[in-house]
Amino acid sequence: MNRIRRTAGAAAATVALTIGLGLPTAGTAHALSSRTFSWNSPMTAGDCTMFEGARWTLYSDGTATFDGTVTSGDNNDAWLMWARVKDANGAVLGTLTNYNVQDRSDWTKFVKNLPSKTQRYRWFASGRFNARLYPLIRRMSLSKHC
Numbered sequence: 001m002n003r004i005r006r007t008a009g010a011a012a013a014t015v016a017l018t019i020g021l022g023l024p025t026a027g028t029a030h031a032l033s034s035r036t037f038s039w040n041s042p043m044t045a046g047d048c049t050m051f052e053g054a055r056w057t058l059y060s061d062g063t064a065t066f067d068g069t070v071t072s073g074d075n076n077d078a079w080l081m082w083a084r085v086k087d088a089n090g091a092v093l094g095t096l097t098n099y100n101v102q103d104r105s106d107w108t109k110f111v112k113n114l115p116s117k118t119q120r121y122r123w124f125a126s127g128r129f130n131a132r133l134y135p136l137i138r139r140m141s142l143s144k145h146c
Contacts (some may be wrong), residue, residue, distance in 0.1 A: 015063040063127070085140055
């Protein structure tokens with residue numbers, strides 16, 4: 001009877017992993033650490049503006065999320081952004097890569113298309129970085145182009 005229970009447990013684990021549910025592990029009991037970097041004043045590049053309150057949140061597993069609002073004074077523009085992580089001295093540790101690569105020649109470029117000059121666009125993006133750098137990250141910088 002004991003042998004049947006163990007086999008059934010193993011079978012349930014195999015099914016759970018196969019369909020992507022996963023099983024709880026000791027690692028899932030711990031929440032990810034995060035650091036949020038916000039820009040409290042508008043940024044401009046050409047005809048484009050990114051409004052105050054834009055923020056990157058970096059997680060200890062090497063993932064990152066962006067939330068910001070952008071617009072342009074011209075139709076059919078695009079906001080281009082590159083995000084760098086830095087240490088306490090301002091030295092560049094690395095550049096975030098875009099989770100949804102839009103330009104295969106530059107995986108570090110984030111792009112938000114701005115079709116109408118009369119609209120503000122909420123921009124959500126996801127990125128990645130080397131998780132081993134997380135303890136060293138104290139600052140971020142953005143390069144931008146419109």
